[in-house]
Amino acid sequence: MTVGPTVAGGLKLVPETEQDWMLLIGIAGDSDSDLAGRLAGLMDEDSMWDEIVAPELSEEFSKQRITVVKEVMKAKEEGEDIHILKGSVEVWYGALNQARLALEDKYKFGAREEVDPQMFEDPSARAAYFRNNFYSHVQGLLLQYVMVD
Amino acid sequence: MNAVDAPAHETQTRTKKKSDKPWQVVVLDDPVNLMEYVSRVLIKVFGFSKEKAEELMMAVHQRGRAVVWSGNREKAEMYVNQLHSAQLHATLDRAE
Numbered sequence: 001m002t003v004g005p006t007v008a009g010g011l012k013l014v015p016e017t018e019q020d021w022m023l024l025i026g027i028a029g030d031s032d033s034d035l036a037g038r039l040a041g042l043m044d045e046d047s048m049w050d051e052i053v054a055p056e057l058s059e060e061f062s063k064q065r066i067t068v069v070k071e072v073m074k075a076k077e078e079g080e081d082i083h084i085l086k087g088s089v090e091v092w093y094g095a096l097n098q099a100r101l102a103l104e105d106k107y108k109f110g111a112r113e114e115v116d117p118q119m120f121e122d123p124s125a126r127a128a129y130f131r132n133n134f135y136s137h138v139q140g141l142l143l144q145y146v147m148v149d
Numbered sequence: 150m151n152a153v154d155a156p157a158h159e160t161q162t163r164t165k166k167k168s169d170k171p172w173q174v175v176v177l178d179d180p181v182n183l184m185e186y187v188s189r190v191l192i193k194v195f196g197f198s199k200e201k202a203e204e205l206m207m208a209v210h211q212r213g214r215a216v217v218w219s220g221n222r223e224k225a226e227m228y229v230n231q232l233h234s235a236q237l238h239a240t241l242d243r244a245e
Contacts, residue, residue, distance in 0.1 A: 039233045042239065101181050
């Protein structure tokens with residue numbers, strides 16, 4: 001997969017193999033639906049965060065995941081590249097972030113320099129680690145080239 | 150005022166002082182959110198300058214948490230809501 005900035009101020013993802021497409025479609029699969037609940041767990045009971053705020057956030061996060069998957073599927077069906085422009089960058093960044101937060105919650109990668117080499121004995125953890133790095137790299141490019149004021 | 154009333158008055162005074170303490174919006178460190186993104190969110194939510202946002206972001210990164218705003222509970226909850234919407238780990242605390 002090639003990823004790079006465009007003259008229009010966006011980021012272009014060019015999937016070259018079926019595996020590349022599956023990686024992008026998998027962004028939603030790596031996410032979990034309980035991020036809003038876990039954030040609510042940081043608040044005290046008086047706030048009633050679980051009842052009032054978390055459902056709205058859950059819906060917002062769900063929309064991010066669905067939008068990204070739809071855009072990837074549409075591009076795949078039409079044989080097009082994927083363009084992330086300023087109008088949709090928050091959605092993409094958010095979906096990638098959800099995936100990384102869920103992977104971190106599951107595998108506890110921690111900061112990159114702290115990763116335990118023994119973790120790589122688990123093939124699913126190894127694959128998740130490289131997906132996490134790819135998501136992080138795309139996020140960095142979005143910040144650098146698209147999320148500029 | 151009789152001898153029985155006096156402690157009750159003190160209790161009321163202490164309670165009032167406690168409730169007067171402002172609420173703090175606290176951002177917690179996590180290994181996922183990119184440093185540049187955290188600064189960006191702080192600028193967007195609180196209107197901080199780039200320098201102030203980066204200073205607070207570094208405080209979160211180095212100390213594990215940082216108070217980024219303090220004031221009344223209603224507004225503090227609104228800010229935490231916006232930080233959660235940006236997927237930052239944030240909570241409310243009471244000023245000491």
